[in-house]
Amino acid sequence: MSQILGVKFNDYGQVYYFASGPFVVREGQHVIVKTDQGMGLGKVILIRQAPLENEEEDGEGFKTIYRLANEKDMESVAENEALAKDAYTFSRKCIITHKLGMKLVDVEVFFDRSKMVFYFTAPGRIDFRELIKDLVREYRTRIELRQIGVRHETQMLGAIGNCGQMCCCRRFMRKFVPVTIKMAKEQNLFLNPTKISGICGRLLCCLSFEQKGYEEFHRMCPRMGKKYATSIGSVKVLRSNFFKKTLSLLTEDYEEREVSIDEWNEIVNKPPSAEAVGETTVKSLRGRRGGRPDRTEEPQRDARNGGSPVEERDSKKPRKRGGRPERPQGGGSSSRDERNGQAGQERSDKPDKLNQVDQSRAASKDESDSVADESKSKRVHKPDQTGRVRTDASVDSSSEDSSKKSRRPRRRRRRPPKK
16 A cells, blocks of 8 residues: 655755655655656655545645665765855855855755755845856856745754744744734733744744634633623623633722633623622622711710710800800809900900001001192193193103104115125
8 A cells, every 4th residue: 555755855844745656665764756846865754644535635646756765875965965065165255255245044955966056145135146157157057046034044044942942943843824913912921022032033933823722712701901790790801811711800899809711601791699789788888998987877976075975966056156156154254254354455456556557558648649749840831832831741752752753764784695
């Protein structure tokens, strides 16, 4: 029975499937296969039974391997690896000579040496026509310069990631999945570039590994920050925990409570229970924040009388000015009379002081009136050209008008034209 062989041509490359045909192949052996770009030598990494006729993918079969590899084939592979190192060194010198803004990453030599591929990275397009001429002149074969991205560069070279292990793209990843910043937000990660970026400078590929699980969890969770009516009262959803599969709720009593997803589905959108209603009513009577009891429940107590209740005062009882009630008459009448006598003397002294202030104001007013009369009498009456007599004020105003009329307007100095 034919077998399906999973073959890899390099450590970081994809897995291609071929049929074993008449050959008996074991895992770990090397085989020669025909590809679109010529003959190639690969390593068998997995073996599985051939699918049935109705299980063939798109109705297409798998290509059969050409033959099993022998010792000469392995020697030629070692020679190709040495040639690739030599080509890498030579191409680096040519890049420096031509002053090209590109970084050479790796060189691949085909099994039959029909083609050599040079992988490089560059920020933009590079004119490498002169470089190709030098490489063709040196190696006398087909030359291909292939520009790759920073992720493929890390996959080819390999590096240690933030977790302390070899990068996922080098170990087992064969195709790159697009990673967005939205994935980091949904996973509640700190948006620190140094924490969520890999060696290549792009977002970590491992963010996409658990994205499906997070999407299913958020689909079951309610919206964060929204209030819901539940059987334990009105609650607000604060946050969710993916690993515990729980929700943190804020109750009406400002207490934080953690419930599982199953418990949340049981209590949400249900009328509050009798216990919850009783607790809320009791706490509302005591005060929303549980600080002070209601004054209507207990009578007021006087601390001076040893905590005994204060008797209600008659609202019709006469009161003094300022809203204070009259004090009961009793002992201490002599001291009260002395205080009343002193208050009477202070009241009698106040009118005398007010009279003195009024007299001083009246005297100052009389003096100002006399000064104004003298100034009016001293005004000189001067005859006008028309024979009318005018006071000093009118003379001054006329002189000011004449001086204003005599002034000539100031001419604006013109600037010489620019040459």
